[in-house]
Amino acid sequence: MKQQLEAIRKMAEEAIQNAKDQSEIEALRVKYLGKKGELTAILKQMGSLSPEERPAMGQLVNLAKQAVENLIAEKQAKLKAMAQQEKLQKETIDITLPAKVKKTGKLHPLNTVLDDMINIFTSMGFDVVDGPEVETDHYNFECLNVPADHPARDMQDTFYLAENLLLRTQTSAAQIRTMENRKPPIRVICPGRVFRADEVDATHSPVFHQIEGLVVDKGITMCDLKGVLEEFAREIYGKDTAVKFRPSFFPFTEPSVEVDVTCSECGGKGCRVCKGSGWIEILGAGMVHPNVLRSCGIDPEEYSGFAFGIGLDRLTTTRYKISDIRLLFENDKRFLDQF
Ligand code: DAH
Numbered sequence: 633m634k635q636q637l638e639a640i641r642k643m644a645e646e647a648i649q650n651a652k653d654q655s656e657i658e659a660l661r662v663k664y665l666g667k668k669g670e671l672t673a674i675l676k677q678m679g680s681l682s683p684e685e686r687p688a689m690g691q692l693v694n695l696a697k698q699a700v701e702n703l704i705a706e707k708q709a710k711l712k713a714m715a716q717q718e719k720l721q722k723e724t725i726d727i728t729l730p731a732k733v734k735k736t737g738k739l740h741p742l743n744t745v746l747d748d749m750i751n752i753f754t755s756m757g758f759d760v761v762d763g764p765e766v767e768t769d770h771y772n773f774e775c776l777n778v779p780a781d782h783p784a785r786d787m788q789d790t791f792y793l794a795e796n797l798l799l800r801t802q803t804s805a806a807q808i809r810t811m812e813n814r815k816p817p818i819r820v821i822c823p824g825r826v827f828r829a830d831e832v833d834a835t836h837s838p839v840f841h842q843i844e845g846l847v848v849d850k851g852i853t854m855c856d857l858k859g860v861l862e863e864f865a866r867e868i869y870g871k872d873t874a875v876k877f878r879p880s881f882f883p884f885t886e887p888s889v890e891v892d893v894t895c896s897e898c899g900g901k902g903c904r905v906c907k908g909s910g911w912i913e914i915l916g917a918g919m920v921h922p923n924v925l926r927s928c929g930i931d932p933e934e935y936s937g938f939a940f941g942i943g944l945d946r947l948t949t950t951r952y953k954i955s956d957i958r959l960l961f962e963n964d965k966r967f968l969d970q971f
Pocket of ligand 1: 801802803804844845882884885915916917918919938939940941942
């Protein structure tokens with residue numbers, strides 16, 4: 633029995649040594665240590681031994697079992713380590729590979745210029761307000777001193793949504809909404825999209841952007857308007873920029889002006905961009921018409937104000953020397969990636 637035990641142990645040892653994976657090990661465990669396993673079978677034969685022989689033999693069988701158990705545990709640990717090693721080897725990272733370039737988004741040039749404008753005006757004490765893109769005839773024309781039969785309505789080809797509902801043709805509508813909601817002193821700008829049924833070409837788009845400005849307080853004069861707009865033009869275009877005020881007409885201001893700045897392309901010599909004049913028109917402005925103040929419940933005897941409307945698209949195309957306004961709206965990545 634002793635020899636038999638020794639033989640089983642040897643065979644088990646060899647088999648375990650040669651096992652290649654966990655499932656083979658498990659099969660060997662069952663073969664030798666399981667309920668019907670070979671070592672268990674030997675234990676069962678113990679009944680045939682004399683009572684004196686039994687304890688010594690029992691001990692031997694237990695020792696053999698213990699030895700096989702240890703071998704199995706050792707082999708399992710080894711196999712596990714090998715599998716881990718193999719996995720690590722497969723996962724090695726090649727740190728010499730070039731990194732993947734992550735593309736980050738950036739601001740559209742219109743938004744860059746708008747952010748600059750907002751910074752300039754907020755540093756002068758202006759608040760930024762918002763207004764709706766769908767407006768009523770009342771806010772877009774009527775309260776701005778443009779009655780139904782006024783020829784100024786022909787100056788703007790309007791997208792009407794219903795008889796009294798339209799896409800705003802100017803951010804000036806925000807002036808009225810502001811004066812209805814705030815008491816003077818008022819100092820606001822309102823940037824936003826405006827819409828006109830214009831033919832599309834290099835300088836016209838049915839959607840474009842304006843920044844409306846409005847200041848109302850006691851004792852506001854044309855000097856304040858000039859000071860604010862000159863400061864703004866120099867901040868945007870540089871210290872040496874000359875600013876020219878030309879008399880003009882808008883129904884909601886009196887007197888009205890249009891403001892030109894030195895052409896940034898040619899520095900005032902005259903070129904294709906400024907059509908040879910050396911000047912570029914950037915905005916319309918004026919002193920708020922007494923009728924407009926009155927329509928918002930502000931007494932023109934007590935208060936006065938100025939207003940202006942700046943074309944954001946023109947400012948952007950001149951700053952970045954963009955030759956066609958349509959590029960601003962096409963969202964061609966090749967174009968936008970340049971900014
Ligand atoms: N709303 C005018 C336009 O679209 C621009 C403008 C001119 C706005 C004079 C003003 C202003 O506030 O005072 O052409």
